[in-house]
Amino acid sequence: MLLPSQMKRPIKPFIQIVAVELAVVGLLVLAVWLIDQDRISSIVVGSLVFIIPSAYFTLYALLFAVNREPRWFLGAFIRGQTGKLMLAAVGFALAFKFVEPLHAPTVFIAYGVLMLVHVVVTTKVSNALSAKL
Numbered sequence: 001m002l003l004p005s006q007m008k009r010p011i012k013p014f015i016q017i018v019a020v021e022l023a024v025v026g027l028l029v030l031a032v033w034l035i036d037q038d039r040i041s042s043i044v045v046g047s048l049v050f051i052i053p054s055a056y057f058t059l060y061a062l063l064f065a066v067n068r069e070p071r072w073f074l075g076a077f078i079r080g081q082t083g084k085l086m087l088a089a090v091g092f093a094l095a096f097k098f099v100e101p102l103h104a105p106t107v108f109i110a111y112g113v114l115m116l117v118h119v120v121v122t123t124k125v126s127n128a129l130s131a132k133l
Contacts (some may be wrong), residue, residue, distance in 0.1 A: 013125045014059050020121045021051050021114055028110060042103040045095045046110030053087035054118055056080070 025047040032039050057080040064076030096102065 013129060014062055016125055017058055017118070017121050018051065018055055021117055024114060024117050028113065038101060039103050039106045041099060041101070042106035043110045045099050045102065046107035047114055049088060049091035049095060050111045050114040052091065053084040056087055057084035
C-alpha cells in the first residue's frame, strides 16, 4: 500500500504532462478559430479522446511506479494500457456517433499532434525524473 507521502511525488509530473497537452490544445483551437470555426469542435473532440485515456494511463502507471516492485509495476502498466485503449475506443465511438458536425480528418490530426506532444513531454519529464534519482 502506498503511503500518502509517496503518492504526492507522481502528481507533479502528471500535472506537467497534462498542462502542456492542454496548452497545445488551446493553441490549436486559437489557430483554427482564425481560419475555420467549424472545425473547432473536431479539434476539441480529437484532443479529449487522446487526453482523457492518456491521463488515465499516466496517473495509473505513475502511482504504481513509486512502489518500485517490478511485479506491481508491470501489472499496473498492463491494466493502465488496457484501460487507455478501451477509453480511446469508446471516445472515438461516442464522438462519431453524437458530435455533429464532425470533420474526421481534423479529429485524427488533433489526436496525432497530441500523441507527438505527449511523447516529447513524457520523455523530457522522464529524463528529468531519472536525473533526480
